[in-house]
Amino acid sequence: MTKTLDVRGEICPYPMMRTVSALKKLSAGERTLEVVTDHAPALDTIPTQASRLGFETAVEEVGGSEWRLVLTRKREAS
Amino acid sequence: MTTRAARVHADALGAGAPSRDVLRALAAWTVAALVLLMAYRVDTQFARFWAFGLAFGFVLQRGRFCFASAFRDLFLLGHGRNMKGVLLGLVIASIGFAIVMARQVPIADLGFLPPTANVLPAGVHTALGGVLFGVGMVLAGGCVSGSLYRMGEGYVASWVAFAGLMGGLLVSSYTWNWWWEASMSTAPQVWLPRSLGHSGALIVTLLALGAVFIGVLWIEHRAGGVVPAPRTADEVSDSVAADLRALGRRVFVRGWPILIAGAVLGGLNVLLFTAQEPWGFTGEVARWSAELAGLVGAAPPPLLGASDLPGCVIVVSDGIVNHMTFLVVGMWVGSFAGALGAGEFKVRVPAQPVRYAQSLSGGVLMGYGAGIAMGCTIGAFFSSVPSLAINGWVFAVFLAVGAWIGTLIIRRIA
Numbered sequence: 001m002t003k004t005l006d007v008r009g010e011i012c013p014y015p016m017m018r019t020v021s022a023l024k025k026l027s028a029g030e031r032t033l034e035v036v037t038d039h040a041p042a043l044d045t046i047p048t049q050a051s052r053l054g055f056e057t058a059v060e061e062v063g064g065s066e067w068r069l070v071l072t073r074k075r076e077a078s
Numbered sequence: 079m080t081t082r083a084a085r086v087h088a089d090a091l092g093a094g095a096p097s098r099d100v101l102r103a104l105a106a107w108t109v110a111a112l113v114l115l116m117a118y119r120v121d122t123q124f125a126r127f128w129a130f131g132l133a134f135g136f137v138l139q140r141g142r143f144c145f146a147s148a149f150r151d152l153f154l155l156g157h158g159r160n161m162k163g164v165l166l167g168l169v170i171a172s173i174g175f176a177i178v179m180a181r182q183v184p185i186a187d188l189g190f191l192p193p194t195a196n197v198l199p200a201g202v203h204t205a206l207g208g209v210l211f212g213v214g215m216v217l218a219g220g221c222v223s224g225s226l227y228r229m230g231e232g233y234v235a236s237w238v239a240f241a242g243l244m245g246g247l248l249v250s251s252y253t254w255n256w257w258w259e260a261s262m263s264t265a266p267q268v269w270l271p272r273s274l275g276h277s278g279a280l281i282v283t284l285l286a287l288g289a290v291f292i293g294v295l296w297i298e299h300r301a302g303g304v305v306p307a308p309r310t311a312d313e314v315s316d317s318v319a320a321d322l323r324a325l326g327r328r329v330f331v332r333g334w335p336i337l338i339a340g341a342v343l344g345g346l347n348v349l350l351f352t353a354q355e356p357w358g359f360t361g362e363v364a365r366w367s368a369e370l371a372g373l374v375g376a377a378p379p380p381l382l383g384a385s386d387l388p389g390c391v392i393v394v395s396d397g398i399v400n401h402m403t404f405l406v407v408g409m410w411v412g413s414f415a416g417a418l419g420a421g422e423f424k425v426r427v428p429a430q431p432v433r434y435a436q437s438l439s440g441g442v443l444m445g446y447g448a449g450i451a452m453g454c455t456i457g458a459f460f461s462s463v464p465s466l467a468i469n470g471w472v473f474a475v476f477l478a479v480g481a482w483i484g485t486l487i488i489r490r491i492a
Contacts, residue, residue, distance in 0.1 A: 011219035
């Protein structure tokens with residue numbers, strides 16, 4: 001059910017920009033978005049962008065220079 | 079996927095044999111050390127610049143330190159992470175440079191300039207170069223130093239940007255003499271200590287950096303504040319060995335906090351200035367493109383005035399290899415070794431063909447901008463502001479304008 005956004009291979013700053021626009025397009029019923037990235041700087045910028053839109057970020061290290069970010073809608077913000 | 083995640087987790091606990099990442103990184107560092115030894119036997123200066131190159135590349139990679147995002151993210155994301163690192167680096171370098179320059183030129187108002195500091199003519203060429211460079215670095219997704227370290231991490235688009243950069247620098251060297259007559263030769267080289275004294279110039283520079291810092295905080299709060307990046311939890315340490323393993327992971331595997339990276343880069347710049355000259359390398363890259371053009375009989379003409387200027391001014395010829403070659407190649411190798419050790423090396427191929435066009439044209443704009451501004455975000459900014467010279471600030475203001483224009487463009491290229 002969870003939508004996955006694959007931004008592997010993208011150059012800076014598209015991983016962040018495409019995550020933000022995907023979060024904005026989620027319907028109110030969709031609570032999580034999964035982002036797969038190989039762009040390390042996104043680990044520092046996406047949590048802040050997600051938080052401003054009402055999402056919390058959990059980072060999972062997949063290995064091989066890839067990370068899965070699970071962005072979950074905050075309870076109080078929905 | 080699960081096995082890979084499990085392997086990473088095992089590394090975190092320091093269990094078992096050294097991972098493939100550690101072995102690869104050790105191999106890369108061994109090669110780098112052998113080059114250092116060979117360079118030392120030829121010329122100690124080669125070895126020194128090789129070591130500095132390795133250090134700069136490693137720190138840029140570990141800190142994910144990016145001048146392009148420092149400027150761009152203020153407009154694009156309302157986020158000042160990289161700019162805060164840049165500002166701390168500038169504070170440290172300004173203090174260090176001021177001490178070195180006060181020894182080089184004890185009486186500041188006699189009219190002599192510190193011989194190797196990046197006090198450059200500030201004029202229309204600096205401003206236009208800043209705007210072009212700012213647009214270019216945002217289009218290409220990284221400035222010159224950013225592209226260099228991302229080349230070492232395996233970003234294919236950064237190699238394309240570097241090719242564009244060489245092209246842009248070559249074009250700028252064909253037009254250099256026009257710019258020399260029109261603007262550079264009459265533009266003033268303003269060194270703040272001449273009118274404010276050494277301490278006064280340093281205080282004014284630090285206050286200005288502090289004002290920029292407050293502006294960055296204001297931008298972040300207006301955009302909704304920032305949250306720290308989630309960190310993986312530290313395992314409980316029960317021995318010296320576990321402490322050392324945790325420290326090793328913090329240095330070689332996890333990304334560094336931006337303030338540490340900025341402070342180390344500022345400190346390295348002071349050391350390099352003390353040893354010889356401030357950090358900078360676009361002059362060397364321009365030399366490569368001029369040499370290549372010379373092979374097909376299209377070498378640029380002799381550049382008026384360039385030999386009398388410090389910093390990253392385009393160099394026409396200096397043999398096939400010189401100390402700066404070691405600095406630039408060292409940055410690639412340092413970043414490559416850093417990425418290997420962290421498990422962050424990967425050949426990254428953009429899915430959309432438009433990214434290649436974007437990186438190439440961004441590189442060309444950066445190259446032309448760096449050519450006429452006499453340096454990139456390093457030479458004309460990160461080494462010029464600490465030289466207590468006005469050209470660093472002029473370049474920075476127009477770099478910000480260019481970065482803002484760049485964000486308008488990339489928003490349209492989805």
